Amino acid sequence: MIHAGTHKTASSYIQSRMAANRSQLEKAGVLVRYPAASGGKHRSMASALARAEWPIWQGFLRDLPATGSLVLMSAEHFAQPLASRQSRQPLVELLAAEGFGLHVLLFLRDQPDYINARYVHSTRRLYHHMSFESYVADQLAHRSHIYDYNSLFSDLLSEPAVSYCFLPYGSCFGDPFERMLTSLGCDEPEDGWRPADPRKANVQPGCQGVWLAQAIGERLGQLGVQGQSLVKAGRVMNGIAEQQGWQHDRYCGFDPDGAAAVAAHYAQANDAFARQVWGCSWRERVPEVPMQRRCFDPAAAGPQSHQKDVLVEQSLKELALYNPGLKGILGTSALG
DSSP states (O other): OOOOTTTTTTTHHHHHHHTTTTHHHHHEEEEOOTTTTTOSSHHHHHHHTTTTOHHHHHHHHHOOSOOOEOOOOEEEEOOOOOOOHHHHHHHHHHHHHOOOOOEEEEOOOOOOHHHHHHHHHHHHHHHHOOHHHHHHHHHHHHSGGGGGGHHHHHHHOOOOOOEEEEOOOGGGGOOHHHHHHHOOOOOOTOOOOOOOGGGGGOOHHHHHHHHHHHHHHHHHHHTOGGGOOOOOOHHHHHHHHHTTOOOOOOOOOOOHHHHHHHHHHHHHHHHHHHHEEEEESHHSSOOOOOOOBOOOHHHHHHHGHHHHHHHHHHHHHHHHHHOOHHHHHHHHHHHH
């Protein structure tokens, strides 16, 4: 079975709990195995699927014990290639030749909630420094397909050789790791499932963290540096958010009207998808996530706003520790 995301649906958390419960899962007949070079992750297998590197898959499958147990893999990077017949069909044939079937499980967020989460993630990683409004317009104009589940997964849904399970994602539904196992028919151990490693939790940057990341992106643009090219950007932003205590103040870029407009944009496709997969309307299975705009306004922050320049400088210097090219640029700038 492949847990394939989607993006921003607690995949890292699920993978952490898979690792923590590996022995308990094996007792329940669920095997978690990793490629030797993966360091305890399945992302390399998703990359091999996307690149049609079938010897990697053959080697992985043939190293598995012949127990007849369910083999569980997880990486959000599986979602896109598994949605494509061109990538998926050779995998299905390879699995069948090695004595395996394919079951795919995915979590789905309501689109306004999903877009908001992707904005925070991409801003924190310095992929851009767009305003929220510009980001939403850009996503709907150029990447609308990744939020249209009916279109994105239509080919997967019509694949008779693949079984699938789609679960709505959100705090109201409970723990995603435990829901995944329930969908597989796994009973919880008497002493319970072990918790995730707290050191591997994703830190939310909070409203001020998003604001700071935008400011850093603007400064990098002035220096002629592409923020997306920098490594460890997320780690640096997470560290600052934790130091400043920002992570509990969750960012929301939508107001109710904006969220309703996005929901209406996908309503017809959502209902078509939900009726095929769940036999009901989208809203019968996926409740609306309340949206109330919440962001950092430096104009209303008073004396706090003076921290921006200091934190931008601190952030750039920390980023330079992992990016020698940036260090050279800073050395010739006013910030060096």
